[in-house]
Amino acid sequence: MNHPTIKYLQEYLKSKDYRGDRPDVYFYKLVEEVGELSRALLLGAPHATGDDTIKGSVEEELWDVMYYTLCIANELGIDLEKWIKIKEDYNNTRYNPDAKYDPQ
Secondary structure, three states: OOOOHHEEEEEEEEHHHHOOOOOHHHHHHHHHHHHHHHHHHHHOOOOOHHHHHHOOHHHHHHHHHHHHHHHHHHHHHHHHOOOOOOOOOHHHHOOOOOOOOOOO
């Protein structure tokens, strides 16, 4: 089974949901989804067990947060796969020098 990469997800979302000049629109949606994730966590929403139980679940809200984060990156022309490595290498020099970011 193939697993999606950040690059694949960015390309997929760009093909279906891309404005090209409005990162602010996606940011407002991201803030809304973070609030919905917060509510799901605080209220102890049940975990999704299948397609018919996803509405309002933590799993749904986590994906929504990722979705709009990736859309913002697309709007700004940011390759997140590149920047995840740079940021993780930087973080590891400060917080956990034994951890090495090396996706295979």
